[in-house]
Amino acid sequence: MDLNWNPEDIAFREEVRAFLDEKLPKEIAAKVKRRGDLTKADMERWHAILNEKGWLAPNWPKKFGGAEWNAVQKHIFEEECARAGAPRIVPFGLAMLAPVLQKFGSKEQQDYYLPRILNGDDWWCQGYSEPGAGSDLASLKTRAVRDGDHYIVNGQKTWTTLGQHANMIFCLVRTDPDAKQQEGISFLLIDMNTPGIEVRPIILLDGVHEVNEVWFTDVKVPVENLVGEENKGWTYAKYLLTHERTGIAGVGFSQAGLESVKRIAKAEQASGKPLIQNPHFAARLAKVEIDLMAMATSNMRIISRAQAGQAPGVESSMLKVKGTIIRQEINDLARRAVGPYAMPFPSEAVEGDNDPIGPDYAGPVSSAYFNNRKLSIFGGSNEIQRGIIAKVKMGG
């Protein structure tokens, strides 16, 4: 494997930098960096800017309007976006649903939904988890009963990320309660404005409204909103999850996070010297940087292999586990680095247009530390990933 960027890659990096420099709205980047609340409009704005450039869908095949980048390009793009403070692209439509529709959707579904995803006409959310079905997703209970041209859906989804902004939800529902668990599940596309749907906020431990409960009472869903075949939803769901996991390695986020910790540690003083010169802190920092350097290469190796046509399998589980451990360690370092200024809770109410309470870099660190505990829980928890790795490798 050649570790040196070739001239095209270097040119591509320059192009990405120039684009971000020109097109990423400064106020949005500033918000991302201080972990301010991005509004729906902020996220839609960035989505539209990328779409206009044709860079919104790096993983999509060209025939659907994707960029079809190679592993190196994706890596470069991810890294530069994180460094510049670009908002995370909401993955539910683009990175999760779209691959499923491209592989298993009907021609009508592809023609209708895929352009709407690119154009930002639909905001998708993911309706997999339920109160009783987290890791054991196949035990889900939300029921869909066929009634003529419709399914009637009853039940509850939970942890629905950004469901408060969404107009569409893709759901796993039980269509055959008598079959074996995995064999009675279907994959349905549901309009959130259908009567009988109620969205209730869940406030996370850092005070943000990021996830929701979604309740369904006699919700009528047209049968043409079924993806693929009835009772085959589990196959599609699993296909989607492998896509969810690769992105979760978050190499770009870790690199940006590490840069930011370094900046903080240069600015902070400990016993009259920059914190970055403190041997204990420096050792912690070095260790995570060493891990990250290796993981960036693992990430590239695995992406290239996937591109060569081998489906990312157990490797995506490995990336997920290691990637989240690294990100969480970086969040921990940032929290330590700011010392007593990790304690304030910098709400908009306190700061608003005023100066930050402490150094400007201190505001987001505690919130990031706690919020990112989610990384090892969602997308298939790290325990579940370890289970998968062992099972696959030991021929289970």
Place this chain on the structure above:
Amino acid sequence: MLQDTLRRYLSDKYDTKTRNTIIDSDKGFSPEIWAELAELGVIGALFTEEQGGFGGKGFDLSTVFEELGRAGVVEPFLDTAVLGGGLIAALGNDEQQALIEDLIGGGLQLALAHGEPVARYDLSRVETTAKESGGQIVLNGRKSVVVNAEAADHLIVSARESGDVADADGISLFLVPAGTSGLTLRGYPMFAGGHAAEVTLDNVTLPASARLGTAGKGLAALTDVIARANVALAAESLGAMETAVELTRDYLMTRKQFGRPIGTFQALAHRYSDLLIEMEQARSAVINGAGHLEDDPAERDLHGASMRNLIGRVGRLVAEESIQMHGGIAMTKEYELAHIAKRIVMTDHRFGDTDYHLERFIELSAA
């Protein structure tokens, strides 16, 4: 005795919902709960008989704070009683000492304004200045993350009367009444509950009688009360960890996935056991720290540093593992563990984090 009463009171009166409402209130603590806990003797237990209390030793502190930690109490006992009250009791003249009675009765709030923006955890780094002239003292400077400042009737402000910024000598302490002209507070809530403020002192003018103790000799007393605060913080964190581990056990036994309680998965069972093993270490570390609190400073501080380092390490483990083993539910603000985990982790940002205490320990054990 007090321990049982306190535990019962808190389990009756201080449930998750009540506490979360207190956290979101304007003051950030409940004056009613404060008064009732004072009535129960919680503050008195933190002072010796000579000081007007009925405890005040290391194990009195650890017992009270462990219970407060268990319930995730956000009321400012550390700031008002251990730090503020501790300094007045140690240094105050007769008139200043008279405040202690009111304090033990629950009628007074205090805050220690010592830390500064670049001081981090260094106790002797004080840039705020005190200039005496003609029987008056003028303070200028800035104090950061002053916990309980807005509620405090008096701030105890450290300021330098002589020497260089990081000298041990030359630091004095002053009792500054709330509302003194030139004193500005910018208040805010804290991540794990309670309020703090950035404090600016702009020509704050005081009579010389506002000085606590001898001019330039404040650091020794500060070091003493912070040694006590470290025992309190470690015990509070231990109490919070107990709650975290209990919640985790209950959840592991009741939450079912794949048709069985998740605690029956060995991957989780072993990690839960590891928490219990580390908790025994944590408990012993607090016992060591509390039991050596009355020793000479070198011995006391060695055990203090060792205690805080160990508690910091185990605290992070317990907070993170408890959340992880719960899954999504522990990420929600309403679930008790969320607050408890924040309390545990945020302890690590007061008077030195895990690394700071490791370095202290290395220094003190080499001495």
